[in-house]
Amino acid sequence: MEPPVLRRALETARTTASELGLEVADVRVVHNSDRVVLRLLPCDVLARVAPSRHLAEAAFEVEVAHRLAGVGAPVGELDPRVAPRVHERDAFALSLWTYYEPVGRDITPADYADVFMRHHAALRRIDVDAPHFTDRVAVALAGVDDRERSPELSDSDRGFLHDALVGLSAGTSADRARDRLLHGEPHPGNLLNTCRGPLFIDLATCCRGPVEFDLAHGPEGVAEHYEGADPALVDRYRALNWALFSAWRWRRDDQMPDRDHWRAEGIRRVRAALARI
Incomplete structure (x- = not known):
C-alpha cells in the first residue's frame, strides 16, 4: 500500500x-x-x-x-x-x-511433509465451496494475454508465459479422481515455525486439486517424505507455480515488494523448472 x-x-x-x-x-x-x-x-x-x-x-x-x-x-x-x-x-x-512469535530453527523436509499430511487430513474433514486450481490458471492466463493489464511484459516473455501456463495445465481437468481440498499456496512464507509447531497461514488460497499441487510449493525434498506423492507431477506443478507467480508480477497493479527483481527472477525460475522436466 x-x-x-x-x-x-x-x-x-x-x-x-x-x-x-x-x-x-x-x-x-x-x-x-x-x-x-x-x-x-x-x-x-x-x-x-x-x-x-x-x-x-x-x-x-x-x-x-x-x-x-x-x-x-x-x-x-x-x-x-x-x-x-x-x-x-x-x-x-x-x-x-x-499473533505467533516465530522460533528460530529451520523446518526440515520431513517436518514439512508431516505438517502437510496433518493439514490435508484436516481439510478432508471440512466442506467448503472452493474453486479448482485451474481457475487460478485461467485468471493468470487472461492477465498475460491482456496487454492493458500487463503492459510492461515483452512480446517474447508474454508468448513464453502463455505457452507455459497452457502447456503445464493441459490435461489437469481430465482426471479429477485425485482432487481434494488444498491450502493452495503453502510455500515457506506461509508456514510459520512457532512454539506450537509449524502452522499454515494465508488460507484464502484454499482450492481443489491433487496433493502434488500443494507439495510443489514446498522446498525440494519435501515430497519424498509424503507417502503416495508422484514426484514427476510435483515437478510439473512446481513449474506451473512459478509460471503463475510470474504472471502475477507482471500485472500493472501488482504491489509485491522488489517487484522488478521478482519479474526477472520469476521468468528465470520458470525456464529452469521446465528444463528440469
Whole structure:
C-alpha cells in the first residue's frame, strides 16, 4: 500500500480493535503489499487489512480458518477474544488473528511433509465451496494475454508465459479422481515455525486439486517424505507455480515488494523448472 493508504489502514485497524475491547497503543507493520499485515500491541493481535474489494476473499479465509481450527488443523487461528468475522470499515476489510512469535530453527523436509499430511487430513474433514486450481490458471492466463493489464511484459516473455501456463495445465481437468481440498499456496512464507509447531497461514488460497499441487510449493525434498506423492507431477506443478507467480508480477497493479527483481527472477525460475522436466 502507498503511504497515504497505509496510514488509513493502520488507523482503521487501531480503531476497530479498540472498539472491540482490545488495547492498542502501538501498531507495527509486519508485511506490506496490496494488503497489509499489522501487529497490534499490547493486545498482541495480528490484523490483516485489505481494500474492501477483497471482502469476499477475506470472508472466505475466515470461514476456512474457523472450520479448520475446529478440527485441530495446524493453522494460524483467529483471535479468540473477538467474533470470527471480517470487519468492513472505511473502505477496508479487516480480520483479527492470533499473533505467533516465530522460533528460530529451520523446518526440515520431513517436518514439512508431516505438517502437510496433518493439514490435508484436516481439510478432508471440512466442506467448503472452493474453486479448482485451474481457475487460478485461467485468471493468470487472461492477465498475460491482456496487454492493458500487463503492459510492461515483452512480446517474447508474454508468448513464453502463455505457452507455459497452457502447456503445464493441459490435461489437469481430465482426471479429477485425485482432487481434494488444498491450502493452495503453502510455500515457506506461509508456514510459520512457532512454539506450537509449524502452522499454515494465508488460507484464502484454499482450492481443489491433487496433493502434488500443494507439495510443489514446498522446498525440494519435501515430497519424498509424503507417502503416495508422484514426484514427476510435483515437478510439473512446481513449474506451473512459478509460471503463475510470474504472471502475477507482471500485472500493472501488482504491489509485491522488489517487484522488478521478482519479474526477472520469476521468468528465470520458470525456464529452469521446465528444463528440469
